[in-house]
Amino acid sequence: MAMSANTNSGGPMSEINVTPMVDVLLVLLIIFMIMAPLMQHQIKVDLPDAALTVKPAKTTQPMDLAIKADGSLYLNDSPINREELKARLAVAAQESPQPQVQIRADKTVEYREISSVMTEAKSVGIVHLGFITTSSGKDGG
Numbered sequence: 001m002a003m004s005a006n007t008n009s010g011g012p013m014s015e016i017n018v019t020p021m022v023d024v025l026l027v028l029l030i031i032f033m034i035m036a037p038l039m040q041h042q043i044k045v046d047l048p049d050a051a052l053t054v055k056p057a058k059t060t061q062p063m064d065l066a067i068k069a070d071g072s073l074y075l076n077d078s079p080i081n082r083e084e085l086k087a088r089l090a091v092a093a094q095e096s097p098q099p100q101v102q103i104r105a106d107k108t109v110e111y112r113e114i115s116s117v118m119t120e121a122k123s124v125g126i127v128h129l130g131f132i133t134t135s136s137g138k139d140g141g
Contacts, residue, residue: 060099062130063092067105071113086120093125100128 065085066074073080075088092099101121105114118129 060095060097062100062102063089064132065101065103065117067103067109067113067117069106069108071109073117082120085117086124089121089126090124093127098127100130101126102130102132104132 064076073085121129
């Protein structure tokens, strides 16, 4: 701890000596200025040109599955029963790339209904399932 030489109190100094910190920073600056040009590639190589040979992935429209409060199902806004839904999902599972099934369920629908639809989708090979919700309008949630 540094002590004050000019005062009679003999208490600790409240000033910070920044000279050593400035010295260290200047040394680091000089080192980086010298090393920066050395970090570039010294050997020049004539690289070949490349063309994109892989086609960009085809995007598919997601499948919108709505479950109303009474348990009725709608696929892309068209009414559908469970057997038809399973057949349509099986066909969609064979597509490449596979479309995402986005589930919009009424908030009063019991989870077992949603779970059974998810289980059927997984059983036919659907990999991408998502849920559509609305924001609560509250901050942080």
